Amino acid sequence: MKEITRKDEIIKTAAKLFKEKGYSAVTMRDLATAMGIKAASLYNHISSKQEILKEIIISLAEAFTQGMEQIKMSNNTCVEKLNKIVELHVSITSQNTFGMASLNNDWMHLEEQLDYYLELRLNYEENFRSILKSGIQNGEISNKNVEVMLFSMLSTLRSLYIWIPNKDAINVKKLSAQLSNVLIEGIR
Amino acid sequence: MKEITRKDEIIKTAAKLFKEKGYSAVTMRDLATAMGIKAASLYNHISSKQEILKEIIISLAEAFTQGMEQIKMSNNTCVEKLNKIVELHVSITSQNTFGMASLNNDWMHLEEQLDYYLELRLNYEENFRSILKSGIQNGEISNKNVEVMLFSMLSTLRSLYIWIPNKDAINVKKLSAQLSNVLIEGIR
Numbered sequence: 001m002k003e004i005t006r007k008d009e010i011i012k013t014a015a016k017l018f019k020e021k022g023y024s025a026v027t028m029r030d031l032a033t034a035m036g037i038k039a040a041s042l043y044n045h046i047s048s049k050q051e052i053l054k055e056i057i058i059s060l061a062e063a064f065t066q067g068m069e070q071i072k073m074s075n076n077t078c079v080e081k082l083n084k085i086v087e088l089h090v091s092i093t094s095q096n097t098f099g100m101a102s103l104n105n106d107w108m109h110l111e112e113q114l115d116y117y118l119e120l121r122l123n124y125e126e127n128f129r130s131i132l133k134s135g136i137q138n139g140e141i142s143n144k145n146v147e148v149m150l151f152s153m154l155s156t157l158r159s160l161y162i163w164i165p166n167k168d169a170i171n172v173k174k175l176s177a178q179l180s181n182v183l184i185e186g187i188r
Numbered sequence: 189m190k191e192i193t194r195k196d197e198i199i200k201t202a203a204k205l206f207k208e209k210g211y212s213a214v215t216m217r218d219l220a221t222a223m224g225i226k227a228a229s230l231y232n233h234i235s236s237k238q239e240i241l242k243e244i245i246i247s248l249a250e251a252f253t254q255g256m257e258q259i260k261m262s263n264n265t266c267v268e269k270l271n272k273i274v275e276l277h278v279s280i281t282s283q284n285t286f287g288m289a290s291l292n293n294d295w296m297h298l299e300e301q302l303d304y305y306l307e308l309r310l311n312y313e314e315n316f317r318s319i320l321k322s323g324i325q326n327g328e329i330s331n332k333n334v335e336v337m338l339f340s341m342l343s344t345l346r347s348l349y350i351w352i353p354n355k356d357a358i359n360v361k362k363l364s365a366q367l368s369n370v371l372i373e374g375i376r
Contacts, residue, residue, distance in 0.1 A: 025212055079376065105293070132375075143375040148366045151351050152344045159343035178336045186374025187320075187331040188267065 007045045014052045015098035023106040054113045056102045061120040063092055068127050078135030087176040089157040094170045100161035153183050195233045202240045203286035211294040242301045244290045249308040256315050266323030275364040277345040282358045288349035341371050
């Protein structure tokens with residue numbers, strides 16, 4: 001278990017404020033107030049609102065990238081890989097719903113790191129697409145419309161942060177299994 | 189075909205600006221500049237930014253409500269009703285992607301109309317849920333997890349505004365059929 005630093009607390013509080021008010025509307029003063037410290041003390045830990053946004057979004061995007069790399073390299077079937085992707089999203093989102101809200105709503109406010117973020121996202125989508133294509137090729141997936149499948153699955157997984165906070169005592173394995181079932185097997 | 193009024197043009201331009209900069213960051217001055225008119229002229233057509241937001245969001249929310257009422261009253265099977273819901277979302281979204289972005293991102297900025305909007309949304313979700321439940325009861329739908337199905341389908345349908353603008357020459361019937369197929373039959 002990583003030690004929780006003051007910087008971590010600042011980032012966590014900021015993510016909550018970004019979700020409530022939107023990134024643009026939050027000031028360093030708001031953040032200091034929410035932390036119960038002086039604005040000047042904030043700057044001992046963090047240089048700017050932009051640095052906080054970068055910490056939130058890039059660390060999440062890199063966690064997804066790493067998760068996807070492991071899934072891609074594994075010897076699982078394509079459908080098993082899709083199950084693992086669902087689990088990756090449920091797991092990361094349930095640990096950090098405010099951060100995921102910021103990732104979804106505020107990524108366009110990234111400055112220097114915007115290109116890097118977009119590269120990670122594009123790469124993630126490309127890996128997801130490849131798994132779907134392999135599944136079609138080897139007959140595991142009968143639907144042929146890669147882009148519609150990719151859009152549909154990603155939309156659901158990217159919206160998890162809206163929905164997960166409403167669920168009491170989230171069980172990652174159970175929710176992942178239920179969601180995989182709906183996404184992969186359909187509802188009929 | 190309804191005549192396009194100056195007010196309609198203002199609303200359309202505002203929706204585009206809201207999407208690009210976020211509702212909070214857009215001023216009436218920005219809107220006047222984007223329209224190529226004087227700020228004072230704007231007020232001949234519209235009283236405030238809030239009125240514009242209300243026009244965008246409430247008219248869309250009411251269109252969804254009306255569509256859902258018709259679907260609910262029809263004699264279709266539950267699966268056919270779900271197909272119709274998908275078509276309703278593809279159709280409304282393809283006609284007004286900027287408005288749908290505003291509906292998704294800016295609804296929390298509604299003031300007097302917020303409760304009414306939330307009532308429409310809750311009602312819409314409740315009707316959607318009822319169709320899924322009826323489908324389970326009569327054996328059309330084999331998955332039993334109503335909330336996961338509802339979340340998954342609604343997440344995808346609500347994200348359509350992000351995806352549709354990228355598709356050239358959208359064919360509503362065709363895309364609706366492809367999407368229904370993925371959502372209802374799954375991908376396997």
